Amino acid sequence: xxxxxxxxxEIKQKLVNYCVYQDRCHAEVEQKMKEFLLIDEAxxxxxxxxxxxxxxxxxxxxxxxxxxxxxxKHWGKNKIRMNLKQKQISEKMITICxxxxxxxxxxxxxxxxxxxxISRQKGLQEYQKKSKTIKYLMSRGFEYEFILDTIENYx
Numbered sequence: 001x002x003x004x005x006x007x008x009x010e011i012k013q014k015l016v017n018y019c020v021y022q023d024r025c026h027a028e029v030e031q032k033m034k035e036f037l038l039i040d041e042a043x044x045x046x047x048x049x050x051x052x053x054x055x056x057x058x059x060x061x062x063x064x065x066x067x068x069x070x071x072x073k074h075w076g077k078n079k080i081r082m083n084l085k086q087k088q089i090s091e092k093m094i095t096i097c098x099x100x101x102x103x104x105x106x107x108x109x110x111x112x113x114x115x116x117x118i119s120r121q122k123g124l125q126e127y128q129k130k131s132k133t134i135k136y137l138m139s140r141g142f143e144y145e146f147i148l149d150t151i152e153n154y155x
Contacts, residue, residue, distance in 0.1 A: 011036045012046050019055040023064045027088040029056060062089055062097040070101050074109055077101065079141020110142050110150045 006014070018024065018032055029050065033043055050056035062084060069075040069083070077098060084094050117136050121129040130151065137147045 006036060008042055011038065011042075012049065015046055015050060016053075016055055019050055023061040024056060025058060025061045025065075025087045025089060026056065058089065058093060059097065062093050063100050066097055066100045070106075070109070074113060074140065076110075076137070076141030076143065076146075077106075078138075078143060082141070107146065107150070110137065110146055111153070113137060113140065113142075114147070114150050 014036075015029060015032060019029065024032075026047070029047065030043075033046070038046070047056070065084060065087075066080055069080045075083075081094050081098075085091070114133055114137060118129050118133045121132060124132070134144075134147055134151075138144060
């Protein structure tokens with residue numbers, strides 16, 4: 001199939017629409033730009049335009065990503081941090097933006113997931129239930145210290 005060619009302005013508009021639809025990080029925009037065979041100068045000009053017009057904002061992206069993954073998908077901070085690193089977000093930016101997660105909400109979420117998961121474990125010894133639940137919560141990205149804290153408060 002033949003690739004359609006676009007003018008510079010059409011490509012710029014497509015990338016504006018791409019950023020308007022949903023907050024994006026630099027890596028996602030760079031990846032999208034690879035679809036259009038652009039020279040480096042054109043690529044840089046589009047990135048600068050997106051930044052200047054605030055279509056591309058790394059902090060806004062990071063904050064909305066953190067909110068979405070925690071409040072909708074119920075991921076822990078470790079899993080969120082790992083995924084943001086894969087999107088080439090700096091450690092400093094991640095640390096600054098993790099304040100989007102309310103500490104009380106975080107603890108309540110761990111407790112709710114713990115309670116829900118452990119109650120579904122049937123036919124196992126108590127220590128096996130606890131062990132499986134800890135592994136599950138860690139796979140969801142929650143910190144071991146918080147999990148232990150939850151277990152202590154659960155008793």
